[in-house]
Amino acid sequence: xxxxxxxxxxxxxKFGTNVVLQNINLDIKHGELLTLLGPSGCGKxxxxxxxxxxxxxxxxxxxxxxxxxxxxxPYKRDLGMVFQTYSLFPHMxxxxxxxxxxxxxxxxKGELDSRISRALALVKLTGLEKRYPRExxxxxxxxxxxxxxxxxxxxxxxxDEPLSNLDAKLRHELRAEIKRLQKxxxxxxxxxxxxxxxxxxMSDRIVVMNQGKIEQIGTPTDxxxxxxxxxxxxxxxxxxxxxxxxxxxxxxxxxVEITEGWVVKTKKQNAIGNDRxxxxxxxxxxxxxxxxxxxxxxxxxxxxxxSEHVRQKAVIKQMNYLGSQWEIEVSVKGQYNVQIVGPxxxxxxxxxxxxxxxxxxxxxxxxxx
Amino acid sequence: xxxxxxSPDQKMSPNLKLASKSKVKELRKYTAALLLLAxxxxxxxxxxxxxMLYVFYLSFIEVEGLDISNASYSIGNYLTxxxxxxxxxxxxxxxxxxxxxVIIALILGYPIALTMAKSSAKVRGYLTLLVxxxxxxxxxxxxxxxxxxxxxxxxxxxxxxxxxIIDSPLKxxxxxxxxxxxxxxxxxxxxxxxxxTSLYNIDPSLxxxxxxxxxxxxxxxxxxxLPLSLPGVVAGIVLVFSMSMSSYVTPALMGGANVPVLPIVxxxxxxxxxxxxxxxxxxYILLGVTLISVTIFSRIFERxxxxxxR
Numbered sequence: 001x002x003x004x005x006x007x008x009x010x011x012x013x014k015f016g017t018n019v020v021l022q023n024i025n026l027d028i029k030h031g032e033l034l035t036l037l038g039p040s041g042c043g044k045x046x047x048x049x050x051x052x053x054x055x056x057x058x059x060x061x062x063x064x065x066x067x068x069x070x071x072x073x074p075y076k077r078d079l080g081m082v083f084q085t086y087s088l089f090p091h092m093x094x095x096x097x098x099x100x101x102x103x104x105x106x107x108x109k110g111e112l113d114s115r116i117s118r119a120l121a122l123v124k125l126t127g128l129e130k131r132y133p134r135e136x137x138x139x140x141x142x143x144x145x146x147x148x149x150x151x152x153x154x155x156x157x158x159x160d161e162p163l164s165n166l167d168a169k170l171r172h173e174l175r176a177e178i179k180r181l182q183k184x185x186x187x188x189x190x191x192x193x194x195x196x197x198x199x200x201x202m203s204d205r206i207v208v209m210n211q212g213k214i215e216q217i218g219t220p221t222d223x224x225x226x227x228x229x230x231x232x233x234x235x236x237x238x239x240x241x242x243x244x245x246x247x248x249x250x251x252x253x254x255x256v257e258i259t260e261g262w263v264v265k266t267k268k269q270n271a272i273g274n275d276r277x278x279x280x281x282x283x284x285x286x287x288x289x290x291x292x293x294x295x296x297x298x299x300x301x302x303x304x305x306x307s308e309h310v311r312q313k314a315v316i317k318q319m320n321y322l323g324s325q326w327e328i329e330v331s332v333k334g335q336y337n338v339q340i341v342g343p344x345x346x347x348x349x350x351x352x353x354x355x356x357x358x359x360x361x362x363x364x365x366x367x368x369x
Numbered sequence: 370x371x372x373x374x375x376s377p378d379q380k381m382s383p384n385l386k387l388a389s390k391s392k393v394k395e396l397r398k399y400t401a402a403l404l405l406l407a408x409x410x411x412x413x414x415x416x417x418x419x420x421m422l423y424v425f426y427l428s429f430i431e432v433e434g435l436d437i438s439n440a441s442y443s444i445g446n447y448l449t450x451x452x453x454x455x456x457x458x459x460x461x462x463x464x465x466x467x468x469x470x471v472i473i474a475l476i477l478g479y480p481i482a483l484t485m486a487k488s489s490a491k492v493r494g495y496l497t498l499l500v501x502x503x504x505x506x507x508x509x510x511x512x513x514x515x516x517x518x519x520x521x522x523x524x525x526x527x528x529x530x531x532x533x534i535i536d537s538p539l540k541x542x543x544x545x546x547x548x549x550x551x552x553x554x555x556x557x558x559x560x561x562x563x564x565x566t567s568l569y570n571i572d573p574s575l576x577x578x579x580x581x582x583x584x585x586x587x588x589x590x591x592x593x594x595l596p597l598s599l600p601g602v603v604a605g606i607v608l609v610f611s612m613s614m615s616s617y618v619t620p621a622l623m624g625g626a627n628v629p630v631l632p633i634v635x636x637x638x639x640x641x642x643x644x645x646x647x648x649x650x651x652x653y654i655l656l657g658v659t660l661i662s663v664t665i666f667s668r669i670f671e672r673x674x675x676x677x678x679r
Binding site: 052053054073074075076077078079080081083084085087088089090091092100101104105132134148152158 | 581589674679
């Protein structure tokens with residue numbers, strides 16, 4: 001308990017009969033940027049609100065810096081928070097917005113001024129002290145909101161989908177900026193988002209939530225490369241899915257027949273989900289990421305699979321140029337549409353061209369259907 | 370010759386055509402809007418603007434007694450009003466009663482509006498109905514109800530005397546207090562609904578932001594909620610004040626001869642004394658005083674809390 005800034009032990013919450021949080025256990029380390037990621041209604045905002053003190057859990061304990069905070073109102077928790085709608089006080093100037101929390105903490109005039117100018121410099125808004133929120137752009141408003149949250153030097157910084165009201169370019173910019181700020185200030189930060197790209201690019205650790213439960217906690221690479229459940233695999237990134245049936249299984253290997261004459265050999269480490277014991281006859285799902293598939297001209301070699309690769313003939317059905325890469329849809333065996341993402345294509349390719357697609361069997365993820 | 374420069378006739382003509390075309394379009398749009406509004410505008414013109422202008426015209430005719438043969442145009446009616454302390458006292462009485470009614474409505478109304486703003490949609494609906502209920506009853510019936518409650522040795526007096534809070538009847542009826550109670554009750558809905566509308570428009574996350582920054586609920590109310598609800602408060606005050614200033618039935622029933630507010634005086638002048646033109650002048654004085662007070666009041670507020678009123 002001494003090493004983590006926030007400790008959540010067995011927290012549950014119901015709204016009426018609707019269970020929104022189910023036995024949440026979480027430790028947030030000092031100085032880390034932790035993201036709560038999940039679809040809407042997964043409980044990520046409820047978890048943040050419980051940490052902030054806007055609602056009290058029905059069960060379980062919540063500790064901030066080792067101090068139990070169950071029942072402690074938000075204004076006594078000494079936190080900083082940035083909201084989706086900026087939530088700047090519209091009747092106060094930028095300066096007055098920043099002074100608000102400092103005055104309540106009885107900070108003296110001299111320090112107050114230096115703290116405000118430091119906070120504004122941090123978010124690159126020096127000189128806008130006298131502006132009212134309506135005189136600022138969306139990005140500037142959100143920066144003021146961040147400065148307002150940081151200027152009080154809070155125990156924790158809570159970010160509730162702070163980028164979702166901004167346009168794509170600004171979102172990118174602020175994403176990098178929040179990450180930089182967080183490292184510069186060193187404040188333990190909890191970030192709530194439904195945007196996986198945001199979560200992957202900003203976080204030290206990600207908590208993936210679904211239906212009021214934690215699905216997986218891990219670093220961004222961990223979450224993306226070693227998803228522990230089907231939900232995590234599907235929610236993060238894109239994937240191609242093949243339905244199949246287990247035709248041979250032992251302790252290390254599982255052979256799956258996708259269709260007649262197409263058998264894919266997988267290993268134990270390909271399995272994800274709770275139940276990883278496969279038996280002959282089990283219905284399973286095979287997943288493969290679009291960027292794990294390579295595509296090449298038909299004349300590159302023989303068609304067929306070795307034990308390390310899956311290789312199939314395919315016909316190009318659609319080609320979309322995305323600037324930095326191509327998004328190609330091919331049809332395998334005339335009935336499976338497969339999405340592929342890759343940086344290059346050959347000039348001769350067009351819709352209807354016969355190609356070869358190939359992926360490593362180690363990139364396959366296998367779950368029970 | 371090369372003509373790379375600006376050539377007026379070449380460039381202007383298509384522009385002009387375009388402009389006239391769009392003007393025609395705009396005209397058509399206005400015509401349609403005007404036609405739609407025409408019945409209402411005609412109604413207002415015939416039954417409001419014309420009578421008001423006629424009363425204004427009458428107010429400048431000075432008549433001695435009932436003989437209209439020696440009528441003359443002058444501002445004599447206005448001078449008479451401002452030189453007679455009876456009328457000036459009546460004006461002051463009207464303002465006093467209206468200001469008291471505003472204060473009572475504000476004190477009673479703000480907490481109700483706040484409760485409505487914090488309630489769920491369902492509870493809010495019931496509260497709105499409850500708050501608007503005085504508007505569903507005829508003003509005469511409502512005032513007669515108060516009459517029965519407040520009459521000397523009536524329900525209120527007897528109740529308070531039984532409890533030992535007072536020794537003798539309060540004499541609330543036929544007094545300024547009675548009129549204020551009646552007016553505040555009548556116009557409370559306007560105060561509550563104005564404030565509530567203003568409160569509904571406050572982003573709830575502002576109060577969350579204030580709280581997380583360390584402000585107690587009271588501090589949050591005083592620094593965030595209250596200032597941001599001021600437009601509704603000002604609108605409510607203006608509504609209740611103007612309606613109280615022009616009230617006739619409530620002061621007549623609850624105050625009688627003891628509270629001769631201007632609308633009662635106007636009625637007396639016109640219906641009892643047949644001094645139509647003098648009554649017309651008082652009407653315009655009442656209108657003028659109300660408009661000026663309301664304007665000054667809202668200007669002061671808007672200037673003091675500029676950002677809130679944007």
